[in-house]
Amino acid sequence: MKITQSKINELLTQPGCEHNQSKHGDKKNKSCAQQPKPGAAQGGCAFDGAMIALVPITDAAHLVHGPIACSGNSWGSRGSLSSGPVLYKTGFTTDLDETDVIFGGEKKLYKAILEVQNRYKPTAVFVYSTCVTALIGDDIDAVCKAAANKTGTPVIPVNAPGFIGSKNFGNRLAGEALLDYVVGTAEPEFTTPLDINLIGEYNVAGEMWNVVRLFEKLGIRVLAKMTGDGRYNEICYAHRAKLNVMICSKALLNMATKMEERYGIPYIEESFYGVEDMNRCLRNVAAKLGDPDLQERTEKLIAEETAALDVALAPYREKLKGKRVVLYTGGVKSWSIISAAKDLGMEVVATSTRKSTEEDKARIKKLLGQDGIMLEQESPKELLRIIKEKNADMLIAGGRNQYTALKARIPFLHINQERHHPYAGYEGMVEMARELYEAVYSPVWQQVRKPAPWEVAESVEQPVSSSSVLQEVH
Known part of the structure; x- marks a missing residue:
């Protein structure tokens, strides 16, 4: 799958997107502006998005064609679990160096694919391009085709170099790779109407x-x-x-x-x-x-x-009712977690809209009501201001925001992809309630909110004015 400007425009123009359908005239079917900016990869680049979407395929090998840092900086950060094969947990990279950049890395990639297939016998090999290999012009499509013919194992090129766009755009490029090379290439043993x-x-x-x-x-x-x-x-x-x-x-x-x-x-x-x-x-x-x-x-x-869930959640709802929460995450969780919090009687006073679509934002507005705040800035300073202004009892966010919660001396719940607790479904709802309760009522918060020992000592040592003494005697 070659990445051309027409392919980019196609992926940025989504006929199924409600935001696109609401446009009129010349604006309809016009691609969304997603021009990447220098330094914007901190929030997730296209390469990162493609890996997030495809690495959970557990019986395949995932080979990163580029410098080792491209693989090492993000590998294993997402807590996707497997009920069987664990090959996806092993990271593979061609580890390009300066010489490869000068002379090209196609031969090295070909040898790497053959070695992976020979040693690990994966059902398929996904090969990811990176900024470096895209810039030097390595043709990973041709290499993958040659390696597949040699080994008899499907080798799928994923052309999603980081500089091409955002993490969300990388997700779509991964979807294109599945559509072009995987979906429709085999038949199931049987099908059912369900x-x-x-x-x-x-x-x-x-x-x-x-x-x-x-x-x-x-x-x-x-x-x-x-x-x-x-x-x-x-x-x-x-x-x-x-x-x-x-x-x-x-x-x-x-x-x-x-x-x-x-x-x-x-x-x-x-x-x-x-x-x-x-x-x-x-x-x-x-x-x-x-x-x-x-x-x-x-x-x-x-x-x-729901009857069984009401019984299980009753003690948690009693304790969590009325607690005020600031939610700072992205995508679908920016509105779906609001619904879960409301089920527990909690009030979400603010939520982020980063990585959220127009439909997500519309749902957020409906769930939060007029008094709710939609956060677009990604600064700890803004979070601290909202927490203080809204007198929030808790922050629900990704792992890197836990220090903001500690600075505000309020409980924190990790909600993003690195977490270790499942929150989906009815069982997940009980797990979330348990985690929220344990966080809010942890005795540590009584300790951290007390004045420091030296602050108490200083207040005791301060001399008492004579006027105040006379007033007490009087």
Whole structure:
């Protein structure tokens, strides 16, 4: 898949995006402006986005063609879990040096692919270009084709150098690689009327398993997972599903829209966070599949699960009711976690809108109400100001913001991809409530909010004025 300007414009123009559909005249179907700026890679570059989307394919080898730092700086930072193969946990890189930059790295890449295939026998090899290899002009498409012919193992080029755009754009480029080289290349042993695909769910901390169990209870088969706990072969026959369920906002929207165009598979966008969203997800999936018996079973399952959940959450809701929260994350979590917090009786007073689409922002406005604040700046100073102004009891954010919470002397809950606790589905809701309760009521906060020992000593040592003594005697 060559990256051309027309391909870039195609990926930045999403016919399934509600924001695009609301445009009129010449503005309709016009590509979104996503010109990368120098230094903007801190928030995630296209290479990072492509790896995030594809590395959770657990039985494939993922080979980074570039300097070792490109692989080492981001490898293993996402807590995607596997129920089987663990090859995806091993990082592979061609480790280009100055000589390779001068003379080219294609031969080194070819040898690396052969070595990976010979030593590890992966079901497929994904090869990622980087800024360096794109700038020196290495043709990874040709190398991958030659290596695939030699080994008999699929070798998929992923042309997503970091400088080409944002992390979200890298997600889409990864989706294009799957569409061009993987989806539709094999057939399943059998199909059922209740086959679905999950798109944009990465099984962080194993939370996807909480939801898959619910589908299994209803007789719904998850044919392919793209890509959390995914297998290469199941993605090959993902085109035989009856419905695509898209998670994670618009990261892989191009996969959903193009699979609808090519294979006639409808798609819906859902969230697994919070009671209401989980209920809505199950109902919408059952309705889209069009099986009356399935819809009846779905209502019965929802009634059973919510009844058990109400019992499990009762003590947490009592303790967490009225607690004020600042939420600082991105994408789908910027609104889906609001729903989960509301289910627990908590009040989200502010949330971030970074990496959020126009649809995400519309949902945020609806959930927060008129008094809620939508944060666009990414500075700790702004966060501290909002926490103080809104008298927040807690900060829910990514790991790098925990020090902001400590500075404000308020509890912190890690919500991003590096976390170790699953929060999706009904079981995840109980886990989230438990983590919130333990964070808010930890005895450490009583200690850190007390004056320091030397501050107490200084106040005791200060001389008392004679007027105050006379006043006390009087």
